[in-house]
Amino acid sequence: MKSSHRRRNYVLGAAAAAALVGAAAVATPTPAASAADSTSAAKPTVVLVHGGFADASNWNGVIAGLQKDGFPVIAPANPLRGLPTDAPYISSVLKSIKGPIILVGHSYGGAVITNAAAGNPNVKALVYVAAFVPDTGEKLGDLIQKYPGSEIQAALNQVPFTNPDGTTGTDLYLRPDRLRDVFAADLPEKTTQLMAAEQRPFSASSFTDVTTAAAWHTIPSWGVVAGADKSIPPDLERFEYRRAHAHVVEVPGASHVVMISHPDVIEHMIEEAAASTS
Secondary structure (H helix, E strand, C coil): CCCCCEEEECCCCCCCCCCCCCCCCCCCHHHHHCCCCCCCCCCCEEEEECCCCCCHHHHHHHHHHHHHCCCCEECCCCCCCCHHHHHHHHHHHHHCCCCCEEEEEECHHHHHHHHHCCCCCCEEEEEEECCCCCCCCCEHHHHCCCCCCCCCHHHEEEEEEECCCCCEEEEEEECHHHHHHHHCCCCCHHHHHHHHHHCCCEEHHHHCCECCCCHHHCCCEEEEEECCCCCCCHHHHHHHHHHCCCEEEEECCCCCCHHHHCHHHHHHHHHHHHHHCC
């Protein structure tokens, strides 16, 4: 059953989380299966899926708050090799977890969770953070052109690589001189310099891969709009969340990495989703 649409604006201060790109919070299916211990058995497991140019450490601030409140958390490494690889991988992680799941995706990770959660009865809520939310048959390359405002294409560095079958693929990086402006403008420059050096590329095929299942049709959804996003246009985020009948929070002035600059907002939304589906 689809949830009703609600919109709330958060007036936020200017404080940003300045150094949340430390060691990645990566888990394998074995820890996933045992994540819920006796102290948090009553709470759902929160699974956090990062997007391109990033790793699981982008969730550090959110993880800290959730763990403090007793939630078991898994932040797996998204392979970033395209939906046909990434969605089944995340799906396998989800299948290893016993009990209810709150599944969260940032940016490209939103497309991954949309496909990966389909048909899994343990996934009780989807939380999209400045994310792509494709429908069946859609491509991200088409979605991102639906509304103006994305500056990501002009900031890309394309690097060819050889696939196992001998064909050539293309990895996408953000140019170091553009990363802060288009990706993380509300973070300190020292932090974004580290992010530029540590970024993980993702395959350009991600923009041409076709979504084969859209879990938001049957799973209640929540969505965070990053008000100053220059990667995914805020109007696209609003359109996607409206289409999914999601509960929506807007964060004025937030960059694409709103989970780093405003982890408290993301934590609150995840916990709201968990409470609403318990």
